[in-house]
Amino acid sequence: MELSAVDLTKRYGSKTAVNRLNATLTNGVYGLLGANGAGKTTFMRLLCTVQRPTSGKIVLDGKSIWKLGERYRDVLGYLPQHFGYYPDFTALDFLLYVAALKGLDNRKAKKVSSELLEEVGLSGESRCKIKTFSGGMKQRLGIAQAMLNDPYILILDEPTAGLDPKERVRFRNLISAFSKDRIVILSTHIVSDIEFIAERIMMMKAGEIIHFGRPHEITSRISGCVWECSVPTSRAEQYTVSLNISNLRNEENGRTVLRVIADQPPVAGAVKVQPNLEDLFLYYFKEEEQ
Ligand SMILES: Nc1ncnc2c1ncn2[C@@H]1O[C@H](COP(=O)(O)OP(=O)(O)O)[C@@H](O)[C@H]1O
Ligand SMILES: [Mg+2]
Numbered sequence: 001m002e003l004s005a006v007d008l009t010k011r012y013g014s015k016t017a018v019n020r021l022n023a024t025l026t027n028g029v030y031g032l033l034g035a036n037g038a039g040k041t042t043f044m045r046l047l048c049t050v051q052r053p054t055s056g057k058i059v060l061d062g063k064s065i066w067k068l069g070e071r072y073r074d075v076l077g078y079l080p081q082h083f084g085y086y087p088d089f090t091a092l093d094f095l096l097y098v099a100a101l102k103g104l105d106n107r108k109a110k111k112v113s114s115e116l117l118e119e120v121g122l123s124g125e126s127r128c129k130i131k132t133f134s135g136g137m138k139q140r141l142g143i144a145q146a147m148l149n150d151p152y153i154l155i156l157d158e159p160t161a162g163l164d165p166k167e168r169v170r171f172r173n174l175i176s177a178f179s180k181d182r183i184v185i186l187s188t189h190i191v192s193d194i195e196f197i198a199e200r201i202m203m204m205k206a207g208e209i210i211h212f213g214r215p216h217e218i219t220s221r222i223s224g225c226v227w228e229c230s231v232p233t234s235r236a237e238q239y240t241v242s243l244n245i246s247n248l249r250n251e252e253n254g255r256t257v258l259r260v261i262a263d264q265p266p267v268a269g270a271v272k273v274q275p276n277l278e279d280l281f282l283y284y285f286k287e288e289e290q
Contacts, residue, residue: 001026001027001060001061001152001183002024002025002026002060002061003024003025003026003047003058003059003060003153003183004022004023004024004025004058004059005021005022005023005024005043005046005047005056005057005058006022006056006057006058006059007020007021007022007055007056007057008020008021008022008043008046008053008055008056008057008058009021009053009054009055009056010039010042010043010046010051010053010054010207011054016207017039017042017207018039018042018043018046018053018207019039019206019207019208020056020208021039021043021056021207021208021209022209023202023209023212025183025185026183027179027180027181027182027183028179028183028184028199028200029175029176029179029184029186029197029198029199029200030183030184030185030186030198030199030200030201030202031186031187031188031193031194031195031197031198031200031201031202032044032185032186032187032188032202032204033187033188033189033191033194033201033202033203033204033277033281034187034189034203034204034205034285035189035205035285036189038189038204038205038206038207039204039206039207039208040157040187040189040204041081041157041187042207043204044078044081044155044157044185044187045080046058047065047153047155047185048076048078048155049065049066049069049072049073049076050078050080052066060072060153074103074149075149075151075152075153076149076151076152076153076154076155077146077147077148077149077151077153077154077155078146078154078155078156078157079142079143079145079146079155079156079157079159080157081157081158081161081187083138083142085130085138085141085142086130087129087130087131088129088130088131089129089130090126090127090128090129090130091117091122091125091126091127091128091130091133091141092113092114092117092126092127094130094141094145095109095113095116095117095141095144095145095148096109096110096113098145098148099112099113099148099149102148102149104148104149109148112148112150113144113148114126116144116147116148117144119144119174120140120141120143120144120170120174121140121167121170122137122140122141122144125137134162135161135162136162136163136164136167138162139159139160139161139162139163139167140163140167140171142159143156143159143171143174147178151182152182152183153182153183153184153185154178154179154182154183154184154185155184155185156184156185156186156187157187158187158188158189159171159186159188160186160188160190160193168193172196172197175197176197186198191277191278191281192278195215195276195277195278198215199214200212200213200214201213201214201215201218201277203218203280203281203284205284205285210284211280215277218277218280219274219275219276219277219279219280220275221280222261222275222279222280222283223274223275224272225261225262225263225275225279225283226246226259226260226261226272226273226274226275226279227259227260227261227262227265227266227270227271227272227273228257228258228259228260228270228271228273229257229258229260229265229266229267229269229270229271230251230255230256230257230258230269231255231256231258231267232254232255232256233250233251233254233255233256234254236248236250236256236258239258239260239266239267243258243260243262243266244260244261244262244282244283244286245258245259245260245261246259246260246261246278246279246282247259247278259273259279261279261282261283261286
């Protein structure tokens, strides 16, 4: 199956949140990466038919997703960025409730709910009320509810927000296993969340996709612009003001190694290094992030 956005535009008054966006997605894990305000949530809400575009369209195998309606939503799973939970529901009750809304029959709902609770590491807490859950536990429950109908298209808006490192690893493994023969789209403003699971990165800025490709393909766009250089630790602070620094590593000899994004060598003796996604992100988002 092929999901395509064609000249997709969404305006809120004079603000253009998604600007003539074009993208074609087939099976695989896609990382939607961009600073806050880039338009990720709006794009995802359009993909989920929660919002209508101002102009342009989204088609699944050539058919408008708005015309497909229920038939489209049957194959869709969605975790919104701000998800409303029912604090007095238990984890299991909540999944059964969402399953009922999605039209699953009772027996299937029970089976799938307990399998999913197991997969997101909540089987021990299935009968605990959601109000007792940590942020990461709620987020894992949110991911589980998005997967209840075994969706062909899974859209997760900032799914790793609030997850601790162990939960992130579990999430990565879950998505990798789930994504075979499906389309999975994850948004984040944290590069390391998707660097290892996304087969393709869509980098979004000001409502447009400015890069689309495999991680190493898109990072090659800034090859020659990432440097490492060693400076006295006492002066490292002063460099952070004038340079775009993606990493800073203190060494034991009183020196600090700076990783710098710059078109020219930032200091004498700087060595060119291979760019990674984090570098690319900083290259494009320096102003917005500060
Ligand atoms: N309902 C809305 N009304 C007005 N402006 C909005 C609305 N939703 C989003 N925006 C604006 O659209 C832009 C994109 O927002 P959003 O899609 O939430 O970006 P992201 O998820 O990448 O942070 C932002 O400038 C935001 O302020
Ligand atoms: Mg968002």
